Amino acid sequence: MKSTFSLGKIAGIEIGIHYSWFFILALITFSLANSFFPTANPAWSAAARWSLGLTSALLLFVSVLIHELAHSVVAKSKGFPVEGITLFLLGGVSNLQAEARRAKDEFIISAVGPATSLALGVLFLLVLVLIGGDPLASTPLQSGVRALSPLHAILGYLWFINLLLAFFNMVPAFPLDGGRVLRSIIWAFSGNFATATKISARSGQAVGFMMIAFGVYQVILGNLGGLWFALIGWFLQSAAGASLREMEVDAVMKGVHVRDVMRPSLASVDPGMSVFDVVYDHLMQDGVRAMPVCEGDRLAGIISLTDVKKVHRDSWPATPVREIMTAIPVHSVEPHEDLSDALGLLAEHSIHQSPVLYEGRLIGMINRADIIEYLHRRKELGIGSRNA
Ligand SMILES: [Zn+2]
Incomplete structure (x- = not known):
C-alpha cells in the first residue's frame, strides 16, 4: 500500500496516509455524531456531537497507529527492514519488506499487534473506572439514552473499540494477525511453511466469504452497516487468495536456479562504444533490453533502454557508453542462486x-521476460525442475 502523503517518522518508521483514509475518518465521525453521541447525552448540541465524533475517530486512528507501530518496531528489532506504516480505508498496514524466516519471529511480530490493542483497551477502561465512569454504560454497546460527560463517552468508545480491534485481528484468518499467528503455529509444528500458509489462507478465504454473506444478509434486512462487513470480507478473501497464488508461483519456482533461466552470453559492449552503435547493433537486434559493458573480462556496468532514453537521439553517435551506463556496483546474481531470490531482487x-x-566474471544475463516465459512453459508442461 503506497501512502499518498507522509506524516513524518516515529522511531525511525515512516508514517503515511493513503487518500482513502479520509473517507473512513469522515464515515466514523459521521456515524458517531449521529448514533452514539446523541444517546450518550441528548443535551449535546450538533457542534458538540460532531467535534466529539471527530476527536474519537482521530483517537481511534492513533490507537490503530500504535497497533501498527508495535508490529513494525518488533519487526525492526528482529532485523526485518520496515518500509513504513500506511493508514488507509480499512485501518492500518505495516509494510514489511520480507516474510519472517522463522516461525517464532512471525508469531511474535504478528501477536504483538492485537496484544497492544488489548493493552490499550484495558488502559482506557482503567482510566474510565478511575474517574468514576460506568464501563458498560459508557460504550456504544448500550443503546439507551444516558447523560454521560464527554470524557466518559470518549473513553467508553476507546476501550470498547480497542478490545474489538484486538479480537477481530485475532480471528485466525490470514492475512489478519490471527491468521499469521495460526500460520506460525502450524509452521512451528509441521516445519512446513507452504502447508501452514495454505491452511491459514484457506481459513482467510472462508472467513472472508462468511463476512460477505453476513454483510449482504444485513443489507437485505435494511441495515446498511452490513456493506462494511461485506467490504472487509471481500478484502480478506482476495488477500488470502493472492497469498495462495503466490504460494503456487513459489512452488513452480522451487528448485529452479538462475543458471536454468539465464541467457549465457559472452556478448558485451566496450565502454568506449557509441550509444548509437549499441542501439543499432545490439538493443535493436538481439531482442534484449540491456547489454553488459565490459573492460576485458571484467564487468564495468550495464547499459539499458532506460539509460539510452536519457540521451537525445541526436547525441547518440557522439556519446560513449561509459557516460550513460549504470556503472558497477550494479545489482547482480550468481548462477547457483534460487530463481525466486533473483526475481525478488528484480522486483525490489x-x-x-x-x-x-x-x-x-560475467557469464550471462537474466531478465524478467525470460523468467516469466520459463515459468509459463513449466506450468504448461506440468513439470518440475530437472532433478525433481
Ligand atoms: Zn495487526
Missing part, C-alpha cells in the same frame, strides 16, 4: 534484468 529494485556473475 524495479529493474528488468541483471548480469549473472561467477567469481566476479
Whole structure:
C-alpha cells in the first residue's frame, strides 16, 4: 500500500496516509455524531456531537497507529527492514519488506499487534473506572439514552473499540494477525511453511466469504452497516487468495536456479562504444533490453533502454557508453542462486534484468521476460525442475 502523503517518522518508521483514509475518518465521525453521541447525552448540541465524533475517530486512528507501530518496531528489532506504516480505508498496514524466516519471529511480530490493542483497551477502561465512569454504560454497546460527560463517552468508545480491534485481528484468518499467528503455529509444528500458509489462507478465504454473506444478509434486512462487513470480507478473501497464488508461483519456482533461466552470453559492449552503435547493433537486434559493458573480462556496468532514453537521439553517435551506463556496483546474481531470490531482487529494485556473475566474471544475463516465459512453459508442461 503506497501512502499518498507522509506524516513524518516515529522511531525511525515512516508514517503515511493513503487518500482513502479520509473517507473512513469522515464515515466514523459521521456515524458517531449521529448514533452514539446523541444517546450518550441528548443535551449535546450538533457542534458538540460532531467535534466529539471527530476527536474519537482521530483517537481511534492513533490507537490503530500504535497497533501498527508495535508490529513494525518488533519487526525492526528482529532485523526485518520496515518500509513504513500506511493508514488507509480499512485501518492500518505495516509494510514489511520480507516474510519472517522463522516461525517464532512471525508469531511474535504478528501477536504483538492485537496484544497492544488489548493493552490499550484495558488502559482506557482503567482510566474510565478511575474517574468514576460506568464501563458498560459508557460504550456504544448500550443503546439507551444516558447523560454521560464527554470524557466518559470518549473513553467508553476507546476501550470498547480497542478490545474489538484486538479480537477481530485475532480471528485466525490470514492475512489478519490471527491468521499469521495460526500460520506460525502450524509452521512451528509441521516445519512446513507452504502447508501452514495454505491452511491459514484457506481459513482467510472462508472467513472472508462468511463476512460477505453476513454483510449482504444485513443489507437485505435494511441495515446498511452490513456493506462494511461485506467490504472487509471481500478484502480478506482476495488477500488470502493472492497469498495462495503466490504460494503456487513459489512452488513452480522451487528448485529452479538462475543458471536454468539465464541467457549465457559472452556478448558485451566496450565502454568506449557509441550509444548509437549499441542501439543499432545490439538493443535493436538481439531482442534484449540491456547489454553488459565490459573492460576485458571484467564487468564495468550495464547499459539499458532506460539509460539510452536519457540521451537525445541526436547525441547518440557522439556519446560513449561509459557516460550513460549504470556503472558497477550494479545489482547482480550468481548462477547457483534460487530463481525466486533473483526475481525478488528484480522486483525490489524495479529493474528488468541483471548480469549473472561467477567469481566476479560475467557469464550471462537474466531478465524478467525470460523468467516469466520459463515459468509459463513449466506450468504448461506440468513439470518440475530437472532433478525433481
Ligand atoms: Zn495487526
